[in-house]
Amino acid sequence: MEIKASDIQKQRIAEIEAQADALVAECDVMFVASVNEHGYPRVCCVNKLKDNGFRDIYFVTSKRSEKQGKAKHFETDTRSSVCFRRGGDSLTLVGNADIITDKNEMRELWNENDRAFFPKGLDDPKIRFVHFRTAEATFWIGHKFRTVKYR
Numbered sequence: 809m810e811i812k813a814s815d816i817q818k819q820r821i822a823e824i825e826a827q828a829d830a831l832v833a834e835c836d837v838m839f840v841a842s843v844n845e846h847g848y849p850r851v852c853c854v855n856k857l858k859d860n861g862f863r864d865i866y867f868v869t870s871k872r873s874e875k876q877g878k879a880k881h882f883e884t885d886t887r888s889s890v891c892f893r894r895g896g897d898s899l900t901l902v903g904n905a906d907i908i909t910d911k912n913e914m915r916e917l918w919n920e921n922d923r924a925f926f927p928k929g930l931d932d933p934k935i936r937f938v939h940f941r942t943a944e945a946t947f948w949i950g951h952k953f954r955t956v957k958y959r
Contacts, residue, residue, distance in 0.1 A: 820954070821954065825862070825956075828899050828947055828949060829861040829862055831949065832859050832862045832892055833859065835893075837854070837856065838855075838891065840867065840905070841891075854869065855867065858917060862892075865940040865942075870935065871933075871935075882905045882906070882907055886906055887904060888905035889903075897950065899946070899947055899948070901940070901942045901945050904940070904941050906938065907937070908939055914930055943957065
């Protein structure tokens, strides 16, 4: 049986995706870019709350201002980018960051350690949980480079 080039490519993509999932699972900190009120990218370092691999990532932020900041940016423009680095490997993701409004989902994501930032817990009016969904991934893992689009 002849192996098709497309089958080899699918296998390579599956391998690097599995490595990317492991990279994200091991990283607690990530860099998140939002589009600010002037149309420029704004990058911040945040703690990851949860992930379902590199395609679904969750974090918390604060809406301290009605005019600026990640939460306000995501309310007006969900386009975003997330980046992880571990050793010599990196993963750059492009996608959308949506504010979570479902109270049950917020309860599942709540971390009591965040009470230092949000004293009222889930009732804090400034707390915003964010769900990032990957539309495109650029992998640099094990000295292998690849960009894959997802829809």
